[in-house]
Amino acid sequence: xxxxxxxxxxxxxxxxxxxxxxxxxxxxxxxxxxxxxxxxxxxxxxxxxxxxxxxxxxxxxxxxxxxxxxxxxxxxxxxxxxxxxxxxxxxxxxxxxxxxxxxxxxxxxxxxxxxxxxxxxxxxxxxxxxxxxxxxxxxxxxxxxxxxxxxxxxxxxxxxxxxxxxxxxxxxxxxxxxxxxxxxxxxxxxxxxxxxxxxxxxxxxxxxxxxxxxxxxxxxxxxxxxxxxxxxxxxxxxxxxxxxxxxxxxxxxxxxxxxxxxxxxxxxxxxxxxxxxxxxxxxxxxxxxxxxxxxxxxxxxxx
Amino acid sequence: xxxxxxxxxxxxxxxxxxxxxxxxxxxxxxxxxxxxxxxxxxxxxxxxxxxxxxxxxxxxxxxxxxxxxxxxxxxxxxxxxxxxxxxxxxxxxxxxxxxxxxxxxxxxxxxxxxxxxxxxxxxxxxxxxxxxxxxxxxxxxxxxxxxxxxxxxxxxxxxxxxxxxxxxxxxxxxxxxxxxxxxxxxxxxxxxxxxxxxxxxxxxxxxxxxxxxxxxxxxxxxxxxxxxxxxxxxxxxxxxxxxxxxxxxxxxxxxxxxxxxxxxxxxxxxxxxxxxxxxxxxxxxxxxxxxxxxxxxxxxxxxxxxxxxxxxxxxxxxxxxxxxxxxxxxxxxxxxxxxxxx
Numbered sequence: 001x002x003x004x005x006x007x008x009x010x011x012x013x014x015x016x017x018x019x020x021x022x023x024x025x026x027x028x029x030x031x032x033x034x035x036x037x038x039x040x041x042x043x044x045x046x047x048x049x050x051x052x053x054x055x056x057x058x059x060x061x062x063x064x065x066x067x068x069x070x071x072x073x074x075x076x077x078x079x080x081x082x083x084x085x086x087x088x089x090x091x092x093x094x095x096x097x098x099x100x101x102x103x104x105x106x107x108x109x110x111x112x113x114x115x116x117x118x119x120x121x122x123x124x125x126x127x128x129x130x131x132x133x134x135x136x137x138x139x140x141x142x143x144x145x146x147x148x149x150x151x152x153x154x155x156x157x158x159x160x161x162x163x164x165x166x167x168x169x170x171x172x173x174x175x176x177x178x179x180x181x182x183x184x185x186x187x188x189x190x191x192x193x194x195x196x197x198x199x200x201x202x203x204x205x206x207x208x209x210x211x212x213x214x215x216x217x218x219x220x221x222x223x224x225x226x227x228x229x230x231x232x233x234x235x236x237x238x239x240x241x242x243x244x245x246x247x248x249x250x251x252x253x254x255x256x257x258x259x260x261x262x263x264x265x266x267x268x269x270x271x272x273x274x275x276x277x278x279x280x281x282x283x284x285x286x287x288x289x290x291x292x293x294x295x296x297x298x299x300x301x302x303x
Numbered sequence: 304x305x306x307x308x309x310x311x312x313x314x315x316x317x318x319x320x321x322x323x324x325x326x327x328x329x330x331x332x333x334x335x336x337x338x339x340x341x342x343x344x345x346x347x348x349x350x351x352x353x354x355x356x357x358x359x360x361x362x363x364x365x366x367x368x369x370x371x372x373x374x375x376x377x378x379x380x381x382x383x384x385x386x387x388x389x390x391x392x393x394x395x396x397x398x399x400x401x402x403x404x405x406x407x408x409x410x411x412x413x414x415x416x417x418x419x420x421x422x423x424x425x426x427x428x429x430x431x432x433x434x435x436x437x438x439x440x441x442x443x444x445x446x447x448x449x450x451x452x453x454x455x456x457x458x459x460x461x462x463x464x465x466x467x468x469x470x471x472x473x474x475x476x477x478x479x480x481x482x483x484x485x486x487x488x489x490x491x492x493x494x495x496x497x498x499x500x501x502x503x504x505x506x507x508x509x510x511x512x513x514x515x516x517x518x519x520x521x522x523x524x525x526x527x528x529x530x531x532x533x534x535x536x537x538x539x540x541x542x543x544x545x546x547x548x549x550x551x552x553x554x555x556x557x558x559x560x561x562x563x564x565x566x567x568x569x570x571x572x573x574x575x576x577x578x579x580x581x582x583x584x585x586x587x588x589x590x591x592x593x594x595x596x597x598x599x600x601x602x603x604x605x606x607x608x609x610x611x612x613x614x615x616x617x618x619x620x621x622x623x624x625x626x627x628x629x630x631x632x633x634x635x636x637x638x639x640x641x642x643x644x645x
Contacts, residue, residue: 153362155629160420168422172397192361195394199419200622209629211362245636253362257633 012043094300132156140186152188159203321532358396432464475506490521506588510539535594590619
């Protein structure tokens with residue numbers, strides 16, 4: 001029996017398609033279904049061409065195939081509004097849900113920081129925060145694991161072309177969700193998030209600045225070492241994650257300047273913000289698969 | 304230019320845009336003192352917030368001496384006639400800040416986006432309009448795109464509920480002909496019940512000339528700041544503008560001597576540095592760079608030994624937009640490393 005977990009992707013848009021392309025290279029996850037709501041959608045056609053089963057009747061159309069095709073994990077790249085229902089229906093059938101929407105029903109997951117805990121606990125729904133969160137929270141955590149962080153602030157600058165209508169219509173959700181995760185996952189006592197959209201052509205590569213205010217004088221050597229180690233962890237699934245400058249120390253301020261270049265699978269390389277979401281989502285599913293394969297967790301029973 | 308008999312609403316920026324020039328450190332007493340002076344002089348509208356708008360308090364833009372709540376709470380009850388506005392940049396502030404401002408008595412909300420990104424303002428403009436506030440769509444860095452693009456973005460903001468649209472010369476880059484083209488097209492194409500506004504910076508010394516061009520092209524709201532206290536070389540200096548408008552027969556409802564006195568006696572004494580077209584402010588206007596980058600670039604020059612002018616020109620070349628203050632230290636570090644300084 002293959003060690004790979006079989007997966008469904010819900011939402012055949014840019015994110016879903018990029019995820020599918022990454023998944024086809026995965027040693028641990030096998031894409032089986034792509035689920036949409038419009039039979040004419042480009043994304044479903046692309047998926048079909050790539051040899052994936054497609055369904056244009058939403059999650060309801062997938063349900064009857066879940067057990068038969070042994071679908072174990074689903075990625076939701078739709079919207080916060082429909083995620084709760086999607087998750088409930090699939091969780092009932094024992095499918096682990098990786099939530100790429102801002103719904104955040106389940107715990108936040110930032111792979112190098114807390115994925116191992118979620119996998120060990122077999123969390124049936126994990127939320128991937130936001131693109132800005134995936135790019136910055138590892139750095140906040142890199143500082144807070146050395147010494148307490150009183151305040152963590154992140155500034156994500158993304159190219160206009162990489163920001164879709166959903167994010168634009170509810171940009172407050174980005175700032176709120178990211179700030180919350182800077183606290184809950186990053187370990188800052190207080191978190192703040194800022195997003196700047198830049199329309200320059202050619203589009204700029206995603207940039208992120210992370211400011212931490214430490215309690216007491218920052219331990220420069222230990223923080224620098226921790227930051228570099230964390231960058232390496234993120235690079236395992238996002239090779240284009242780079243520390244451009246820093247950590248800079250100024251009083252109790254610690255600042256890191258990052259750049260996130262994507263792999264350029266379906267989404268262009270400058271859209272590192274989208275790439276880091278799909279890569280983190282896939283990395284999360286892979287960890288569940290690894291833990292199941294080595295017997296550390298037992299997936300829900302199936303007849 | 305004949306503006307005789309026109310009426311304009313002037314809008315003072317000294318207590319919001321001026322916060323940039325004061326590193327957001329204006330005291331509550333200073334703020335109340337200036338606002339009451341402006342109120343007595345007949346200024347109809349005064350903006351009070353962190354320089355980067357509601358929720359701007361941050362490492363990135365600077366922590367203010369007081370919170371937005373404290374400033375608004377101190378100033379608003381002291382106003383006899385003037386109304387208070389607040390700025391909000393989606394991506395920095397949220398609808399929670401908007402509700403707070405409304406609860407404290409803010410009557411005008413100005414939702415600011417980069418001139419090509421108006422669609423991030425839908426939820427904020429929509430909510431302000433729903434709460435029946437005077438709702439302004441504020442298109443920043445308007446020099447970066449064509450009049451047609453500004454119009455397209457303005458129409459989005461109007462569709463969300465804005466009753467006034469600004470073309471904002473955040474970099475102080477525009478020359479009068481450009482102001483005429485952009486304001487003129489907005490006035491010609493937007494519904495008559497939507498007001499048009501212009502916000503200038505004085506980085507090329509064009510604040511007054513551009514504001515006159517804006518009125519001539521159909522703008523009925525003009526931003527400026529008393530004594531010019533604002534980012535970069537400051538905003539259009541309002542006491543000067545009032546004198547010019549007075550001579551041209553434009554009605555503002557403002558007492559010229561009183562606003563001159565506010566400038567001289569209340570604003571000038573709190574300036575940390577002269578607000579003038581110095582080498583770096585001139586560079587902002589010349590290179591088309593967001594005016595509040597000025598002090599950040601000057602601090603980076605001190606810390607890393609790279610001329611502020613060189614940093615600003617490079618920021619302009621890269622198409623940097625408002626809010627990217629974090630790029631300044633990042634870029635200075637990169638430039639210093641390339642020069643072998645660090």
